[in-house]
Amino acid sequence: MKLNAGIITEKLQETKKFYTEVMDFGVSFENEFYLLLHTPDQSAEISFLQPNHPSQKPIFQSAFNGKGVYLTIEVENVDEVYKQLKDKGVQMEIEIRDEPWGDRHFAIKDPNGIGIDIVTYTKPE
Incomplete structure (x- = not known):
């Protein structure tokens, strides 16, 4: 499937x-x-x-209608992708950060208002 x-x-x-x-x-x-x-x-x-x-x-x-949908894109090196998008002038909706459950991520929006969460998963400590 x-x-x-x-x-x-x-x-x-x-x-x-x-x-x-x-x-x-x-x-x-x-x-x-x-x-x-x-x-x-x-x-x-x-x-x-x-x-x-x-x-x-x-x-x-x-x-x-621009609300209620998000995408998650899992990448191997979120810091590298963050830098690439920052260098392209992409506006960050959530700056890069570590979450207690193990995600290191940041978020942007596409032209339709869809939130895109870009993440590297790690095991929580």
Whole structure:
């Protein structure tokens, strides 16, 4: 079984630019109303769909309202990724920090308002 989460958004071009230029994702497939992206190592995908597209049934037409969704991206060296994104001028929603349960992470937002938690997991002490 393979999971691909999808977000319905008007901001397909801004989303593509953010994920490919800032997050180094690649484009798996794209047409005028749909964008399928993959992580740099191609282990996971996420899709974005234009709202109210005539090819789609009503269940896939309402746009995401900007709240209530987050993504977690697990990386091997969160400090390195943090520095890369800081150097690109990405605004941090949560500065890099250690949590008592073992996460070292920081958070940013994508153009749709989706919180992205970027984390390296370690065992709590």
